[in-house]
Amino acid sequence: MADYWELGDCGQMKQYFLDKEIEFNKTDNGFHIRFDDQSFDIDVTKIDDHTYSLIHQGEGFTVYAAEDAANTYFHIRGEIHTFPKKTESQGAVSIDEETAGEQSITAPMPGKIVKVFVKAGEKVIKGDKVIIVEAMKMEHEILAKLDGTVKEINIKDGDLVDALKVLVKIVA
Amino acid sequence: MADYWELGDCGQMKQYFLDKEIEFNKTDNGFHIRFDDQSFDIDVTKIDDHTYSLIHQGEGFTVYAAEDAANTYFHIRGEIHTFPKKTESQGAVSIDEETAGEQSITAPMPGKIVKVFVKAGEKVIKGDKVIIVEAMKMEHEILAKLDGTVKEINIKDGDLVDALKVLVKIVA
């Protein structure tokens, strides 16, 4: 989760997180945290593995937390905050990666390939249907985002696919 | 929890538990368990740290489990089953231990001693008030269960006491 950590003076710590420099140290009943010229003196009680009670200048925030391999999730007063964990191989996870003159179509969710409309080597025009993926009984069309040629096809009709698998690659 | 374990034939195990000989072995999707001439072939799925789904011959039992230092607790279809853990020093936990001609009064719950009615060496008659303990704003009287003499007094008015602490001992 952290980019890196370093010990500051007086037992303080510094963390670079989402390009912010965050300084913090523990106090008798919680944490003192500083970033962006703001300072937080937070009374913290851990309720269970997923729940914290924070009190900051009288204001109470019950925070629910959970994490999986990709993200840490927090629920605060109805809001969901998702912080991606950085991995060595990639930056943030992206659903449909477009670089200049290239479209890599990844499966937007785990599902089943209903129909592939293109063949390798075929020319496509922006807006053409490329594939239909089905999940939870609903169909989702994926369209070409640029004029180009189909370079790779890694699936066929009826395949079950995982999220983020590259299905089709189109180059200008 | 177990008295002792031994490996039987064919990867089976035996456990003596609550004076029952229990034999069991794991199966593809659960456990095979035998005791008291009964045999259970149970399909088991662990739902979370506290929850199991058991299916036995089609019948479903969702079991909730928890344990502390003294007991393991199970909730099955509205029933609570508590199994004491044996410790080396004592048998089952008892609230108010009486042996022949002796009464050891223990605190029935954590609370505060409101009043002690007896003194060490004093004679008491069965039914005499010995102490009043208060917890959660309610008072609870503890009476002498035999005619005898007060041998030990380990508390005084106003003391906070833990459950199971011996407060007063009376001998015939």
Next chain:
Amino acid sequence: MFHKILIANRGEIAVRVINACREMGIKTVAVYSDADRASLHVLKADEAYHIGPPSPLESYLNQNKIIEVCKRACVDAVHPGYGFLSENTRFAGLLKQNNITFIGPNPTAIELMGDKIGSRKIMEKALVPLVPGMTSKSESLTEIAAFAEKIGFPVLIKASAGGGGKGMKIVEKAENLKDAVESAQREALKAFGDDTVYVEKLLLEPRHIEFQILGDKHGNYHHLFERECSIQRRYQKVIEETPSTALTPELRNKMGEVAVQAARSVAYDSVGTVEFLLDKDGSFYFLEMNTRIQVEHPITEMVTGVDLVKTQILIAAGEKLNLDGVTQKGHAIECRVYAEDPANNFLPSSGKILFMKEPAGLGVRNDCGVYSGATVTVHYDPILSKLVVWGEDREAARKKMLTALDDYVVLGIKTSIPFLRDCLKHDAFIKGRTYTDFIPKNMGARVVQNKHHDKALCAAVIHAHAPKQAGVKQDQVLTPWQTIGNWEIAGR
């Protein structure tokens, strides 16, 4: 309307008030003692302030400290819940001095009705029938003894400032009077800060029937029908229901009118409760009036659709009552879930709730002050939650409650749930024969009957040897055991 309300209470009622405020767009401020930093009301509020050590006298009854927090957090009103400072006129006065609204009736009404002896006098004047009992204060045991002798044993010792069974004692014969009075005085002092007690004649096999009344600051008075709270243990209500099986429409109207009359006689301007004892012959006697939101208020909400806490706040803000056309619909039952051991003389049970799962669903409501993993301390009331159900009729509600009680999982501490279930299954309950002696009469020789001991033994084996990780992979035929490396062979 108020901008921010401080809730001078804890547990389920503080949570209930916080929820009402949130739905009204009012900010909430919780206060907590050292023992309650991790309590549910603290987790639910917009703001939370520490007010002292666990002892109620030093925290939830510490008026100056609470006023200090009110000023610091700039609240414009205080909701006192029930118990603690809810019927304390000095506290209401302190708030007024600081231009903060006390969400409750005017201090005169509290004072007149909060004094159980004085209120009997007012009712006597208003020609409301009374149980024979003392109508003058007395601090001398001799006077109490003389009066008890006059009306005849058995008698009941009650705290003048009381409520909720605290400081109440039955005395069967004269020689037990002294101890009972002293014990009642001690409990009363601790619970209410006032050790005045009085004596009443004890009726045999009465029902406890109370009426929810409401008054506003514009001279409007209403009642929202009855609650039957006959099922009690040591004067502590255990199960409440509405409507009562004992009331005819005529009797309901008559008692409701008397209740409204009682409210009017003290210019009552909040939600409140007028309690009666109903004798088998249909005669009823004024018992007392509680000048606060009552523990069992939810069953009235379930059958009338009126949110009593929101209404109480609206009244305090000066709004007019508009309850015309409100009727009773269906049947509601409340079970109080206490942290106590029904198998061991109902001793309080404190400690950590190792695991908890609340019932839910259509017509099921659990007003709860704790959560899975919470610690129940010895410092406060043993009430964990109030399980409330609504059904189209009494039998539907009873069955729904039984299902909900079966679904209510609390492991680690003892609770009254198994006892409540047995009460609801008892023939006397099914037939509506609910008198105040229901528990001693019917539940005395209660034996716990567990049917699934074999399955529990299997569960114990499984629990000791199940894989540490839960969950199964999607799309995979379930073989949860394939992940087990080796078992623990030794005892644990």
Next chain:
Amino acid sequence: MFHKILIANRGEIAVRVINACREMGIKTVAVYSDADRASLHVLKADEAYHIGPPSPLESYLNQNKIIEVCKRACVDAVHPGYGFLSENTRFAGLLKQNNITFIGPNPTAIELMGDKIGSRKIMEKALVPLVPGMTSKSESLTEIAAFAEKIGFPVLIKASAGGGGKGMKIVEKAENLKDAVESAQREALKAFGDDTVYVEKLLLEPRHIEFQILGDKHGNYHHLFERECSIQRRYQKVIEETPSTALTPELRNKMGEVAVQAARSVAYDSVGTVEFLLDKDGSFYFLEMNTRIQVEHPITEMVTGVDLVKTQILIAAGEKLNLDGVTQKGHAIECRVYAEDPANNFLPSSGKILFMKEPAGLGVRNDCGVYSGATVTVHYDPILSKLVVWGEDREAARKKMLTALDDYVVLGIKTSIPFLRDCLKHDAFIKGRTYTDFIPKNMGARVVQNKHHDKALCAAVIHAHAPKQAGVKQDQVLTPWQTIGNWEIAGR
């Protein structure tokens, strides 16, 4: 009355039916696919049997397998829920052959109404107004195209066996017709096992108003008022409420009478729903009739106090309807909580629910099919739960829903909760301007506005460095950090 009922379904509706049965003292039997061994309906039932692989065709739609389980478990009735086999007359027939009651209407009513084209013909005869559309089956694209051309674009392609938006497509212009028809046919085949589709004129800015109707086996028919379900996304209902802001008492009566007439015309003998489109000028058109319990049935239960699932079971057992005097009281709203990502074109979101906490309290009900730690698979409908609230009026219900949505914690998968909250906060919703284009018109440029980003950053720091163990000791001033030995200095 039935002794044991098999629920031929999964998810929240299976749980809903199981709860109703339990309260009626009826034993329940769950069935499950490989993907559902750990699903909530399996955990809730008295018995549970495996019926096949995850694919619905091989499990929940596998009629022979389900009949086999019925016989093995000796059930006397089957509740089909909604979707799957709920409107399948062949299945109802198979059950009848085996002397098992199908809890639903007679097969003729299902057949007449299940066939959306045929039902239009019946309504035409009964002089019920219809949206212009095809009333004959057609398998040829040419015929469909010719009809579409005749009534004029835009048109709507609908599955004849359909419901719930499956197999529905809007076609703006002629050249898109072919693809839309093929896609609708594929979806229809997969969802209902029948790829027949038809064409209807598309109304502009209508409201979707449906009436809950009930018939018994003794010729009694009733309606329990309307549900407004205008807020839809791709013909999938998202938010439902009752009463509708658009109906006057007169219009309500008129539409209700037509709905009852529709039920009577097919001798309907169960709970069902007659759907209408309501135009801005007050004219209304029959859309279709659903011959099953509807997803959104809870809001009707909340305002009428009638348990529709229990009533459905009672009717199937031959009991007479008795709904005289039932009125609408207060206001109810339902939000469908889907496993989908509103920030990314509502793509389905599957995976493990790492943590979940359901809202609860007075007037809050969550009909839920999952739990904290459950895995949501790709095989079935993305509905996680239906959050339902009741309030004394529409604004009270709306505020209660917003509070409940804030309290609904789901971490690990994406849900529609943030989207639902934005819908309810929109001025058009507040003002009751709810037409079927509500979402495309008002929610298109929705931007997520998180106010507590600073607190979230603090939470991230705290979460990374908090002690591993939760809880505080009783009676101890809280210093949770004293137990921390050393922190992790490296990234994790």
